[in-house]
Amino acid sequence: MIDLKDIYKIYVDGDAEIHALDGVTLHIDKGEFVAIVGQSGSGKSTCMNIIGCLDVPTSGTYSLNGVDASTLTEDEQAEIRNKTLGFIFQQYNLIPKLNLLENVELPLIYRGYPPKKRTELATDALERVGLGDRLRKFPSQLSGGQQQRVSIARALAGNPSVILADEPTGALDSKTGLDVLNFLKELNNDGNTIVLITHDNSIAEQAKRIVRIHDGKIIEDRPSERCKEESV
Amino acid sequence: MNFKQSFILAIKSLLTSKMRAFLTMLGIIIGVAAVIILVSLVDGFENLMLDQFDSIGANTITVSLTPRGSTRTVDVEDMIKLCEDNPDVLLAVTPNVSAMASAKIGTEDLSSSITGVSEDYLKISTSEIGLGRFLTYNDISTRQKVCVVGSYINKEFFGGNGINQTLKINGNTFKIVGVLEEVADSTESSSDNKIIIPYTAVRSITAFSFVSSYTFAAKDETMSEQAKAIIENYLFSIFSNDDLYTVASMAEMLDILDTLTGNITAILVGIAGISLLVGGIGIMNIMLVSVTERTREIGIRKSLGAKHFDIMSQFVVEAATTSAIGGVIGIILGIVVSIVAGKMMDLPVSPTPLSILIAFSFSAAVGMMFGYFPARKAAKLNPIDALRYD
Numbered sequence: 319m320i321d322l323k324d325i326y327k328i329y330v331d332g333d334a335e336i337h338a339l340d341g342v343t344l345h346i347d348k349g350e351f352v353a354i355v356g357q358s359g360s361g362k363s364t365c366m367n368i369i370g371c372l373d374v375p376t377s378g379t380y381s382l383n384g385v386d387a388s389t390l391t392e393d394e395q396a397e398i399r400n401k402t403l404g405f406i407f408q409q410y411n412l413i414p415k416l417n418l419l420e421n422v423e424l425p426l427i428y429r430g431y432p433p434k435k436r437t438e439l440a441t442d443a444l445e446r447v448g449l450g451d452r453l454r455k456f457p458s459q460l461s462g463g464q465q466q467r468v469s470i471a472r473a474l475a476g477n478p479s480v481i482l483a484d485e486p487t488g489a490l491d492s493k494t495g496l497d498v499l500n501f502l503k504e505l506n507n508d509g510n511t512i513v514l515i516t517h518d519n520s521i522a523e524q525a526k527r528i529v530r531i532h533d534g535k536i537i538e539d540r541p542s543e544r545c546k547e548e549s550v
Numbered sequence: 551m552n553f554k555q556s557f558i559l560a561i562k563s564l565l566t567s568k569m570r571a572f573l574t575m576l577g578i579i580i581g582v583a584a585v586i587i588l589v590s591l592v593d594g595f596e597n598l599m600l601d602q603f604d605s606i607g608a609n610t611i612t613v614s615l616t617p618r619g620s621t622r623t624v625d626v627e628d629m630i631k632l633c634e635d636n637p638d639v640l641l642a643v644t645p646n647v648s649a650m651a652s653a654k655i656g657t658e659d660l661s662s663s664i665t666g667v668s669e670d671y672l673k674i675s676t677s678e679i680g681l682g683r684f685l686t687y688n689d690i691s692t693r694q695k696v697c698v699v700g701s702y703i704n705k706e707f708f709g710g711n712g713i714n715q716t717l718k719i720n721g722n723t724f725k726i727v728g729v730l731e732e733v734a735d736s737t738e739s740s741s742d743n744k745i746i747i748p749y750t751a752v753r754s755i756t757a758f759s760f761v762s763s764y765t766f767a768a769k770d771e772t773m774s775e776q777a778k779a780i781i782e783n784y785l786f787s788i789f790s791n792d793d794l795y796t797v798a799s800m801a802e803m804l805d806i807l808d809t810l811t812g813n814i815t816a817i818l819v820g821i822a823g824i825s826l827l828v829g830g831i832g833i834m835n836i837m838l839v840s841v842t843e844r845t846r847e848i849g850i851r852k853s854l855g856a857k858h859f860d861i862m863s864q865f866v867v868e869a870a871t872t873s874a875i876g877g878v879i880g881i882i883l884g885i886v887v888s889i890v891a892g893k894m895m896d897l898p899v900s901p902t903p904l905s906i907l908i909a910f911s912f913s914a915a916v917g918m919m920f921g922y923f924p925a926r927k928a929a930k931l932n933p934i935d936a937l938r939y940d
Contacts, residue, residue, distance in 0.1 A: 372853065372934050393857045400855020411850045411937065415566055427555060428855040472854070 319479065319511065320346035320369060325378035325388075327364050327534075338364040339375065340534035346513065348479070351506040353514045353525035353542070361534040363484070366515045370403055370482050371395040383479055400428050404473030408485035410465040412457040412472075418444060419453040422472045429476060443471040447501070463494030470501060481505065484515045499524045556867035563840075563868055564875070574836045575876030577829025578916065582880025582909040583887060584822035589815060589905040590888035594897035596811040601734060601898070602741055603804060607676050611766040611778050611799045612646070613785070622788050626668070626749075629764050632784050639777045641767040642673040645749040648763070651720040651756055653745055655707045661738060662703060664719060666749030667765075674767040682713045682728035685748055689727075693750040698728040702742040719747070720755045739896065774801040823912075830873070830916035837869050837924035848928050849936025861929040869921020870914055877913030881906055 327339040338361045346352050356362035367373035368380055371387055380388040383402060390398065412421045422440035444450050447467040457465050466486060473481050483502060487495030499521065506512050514525050522528050526545040530538035564571040617623050626645055633640045647666035652659060669687050672679065680701065689696050704712040712726045724747060734740035749761060768777035778799045785795045848861060885901045892899025
């Protein structure tokens with residue numbers, strides 16, 4: 319489903335060329351829970367931007383659900399983000415002046431769903447993350463963990479093929495961070511494909527497969543300890 | 551995302567910072583109000599002038615003679631004969647002598663205009679007789695000291711029973727034989743404040759005996775030019791010098807008035823338009839600030855699948871809504887102020903639907919025009935950079 323083939327992303331800074339991604343080939347199947355790990359500057363964010371159709375590679379091909387996504391226009395990228403991808407960010411990235419329901423409805427608005435259907439789907443998603451009783455609250459009235467759950471609900475509402483989580487626990491304390499990770503596991507158990515980006519090895523171990531990136535290259539690709547234990 | 555959603559979003563966004571929204575709108579409010587007020591006042595002024603011309607008649611032609619040093623001259627009989635010789639074009643003629651005289655009723659001085667005319671005046675003027683009768687041929691030929699007054703004098707000094715009462719002009723007693731129908735609002739400053747006497751009687755009360763001013767009426771408005779030509783030809787044949795007389799048709803003067811007020815309106819609207827332009831720049835400025843402030847929001851929306859057009863329309867609609875609301879407030883302000891100003895200046899002011907429509911659509915267009923640039927800036931933001939923006 320996610321298929322990166324020999325992806326290069328090269329930035330030109332004056333005379334110097336910076337290889338943010340240096341020949342990355344990666345295949346992720348439906349239903350997987352993959353952690354992409356690396357230190358800052360390793361290229362993991364660039365990798366996530368390309369998987370998330372927020373950026374296009376300098377060379378190489380990226381196909382998502384069989385669609386070649388490496389040569390799309392901005393609007394076509396937007397459409398793919400809208401229909402096939404759900405984003406969860408470190409900073410939650412909720413819009414402060416919209417209430418929870420409106421925040422979760424946003425991707426559905428851009429998808430062109432009628433109001434009734436939107437409200438239904440958004441309410442369902444918020445109920446799923448345990449915030450069904452706070453539809454009219456505003457993000458600022460919630461704790462960090464709750465806000466992250468809203469952003470998960472927003473990612474889920476459109477029933478995407480892939481959920482992309484970029485350091486989802488980075489801004490949370492370890493306990494609420496764990497809650498969020500457990501929730502992601504649950505989603506994975508329900509059959510959702512999840513790609514988790516993190517710099518933290520212990521968090522990466524919560525996924526089923528770990529892909530380590532260093533200097534724009536994949537240096538390790540293995541099942542996680544958790545996965546090994548479970549399969550034993 | 552459709553228009554309705556963009557609109558709701560725009561309203562929400564405006565409500566979150568009311569003071570800023572109001573200040574942004576202020577330029578548009580002032581611009582729109584200025585357009586409506588200025589156009590209404592010029593309109594009112596034009597209407598006032600037209601009202602006064604109306605009492606004379608659009609088919610009239612005025613002739614002024616200044617036969618200085620000329621041995622030849624024309625008199626009333628010549629003018630009447632000219633009229634009778636051209637029955638297809640000319641309807642009637644009356645001398646039109648402004649008497650430099652002062653009128654009194656009892657001991658009270660009047661500010662009325664005093665005009666000496668012939669019995670044909672009624673055929674030429676649009677005035678109608680309201681009470682009593684008009685001057686007759688007999689009054690004229692026998693230099694009767696009788697007069698017809700405007701409704702102001704009748705109401706103000708005689709309580710409506712002015713017939714057969716008297717007033718004094720330069721010490722001569724004149725009997726009121728008729729009252730003209732009200733043409734304006736019977737106030738002192740209106741054309742209802744006048745005294746009409748036989749032109750022959752003017753000679754009795756002032757030193758002037760030469761009738762230097764005449765008013766002709768063409769059969770109808772369309773014949774004004776033709777009538778003017780006939781009169782000019784005749785006068786030239788007498789005087790052989792066109793410096794000694796002037797002939798002006800009312801139609802011509804109306805044209806001039808029309809052009810004049812049109813030009814004044816254009817200049818004033820231009821000035822008011824500049825303030826609309828400044829208002830538009832104010833909107834653009836605030837929208838640019840708003841785009842910068844909301845960079846992160848734009849990044850979020852883009853990551854969730856907002857397309858170029860979605861972001862564009864959000865900001866354009868917001869700018870247009872701001873200026874349209876400003877436009878509506880400006881229209882209300884403009885209407886109120888122009889009505890109040892009209893009352894104070896005694897002008898028949900009524901804001902025209904056209905000026906309101908123009909002001910409103912112009913303000914909405916200004917919003918869209920000046921919203922376009924910031925909106926494009928927003929839509930062009932790179933989602934990755936926008937998401938990282940603090």
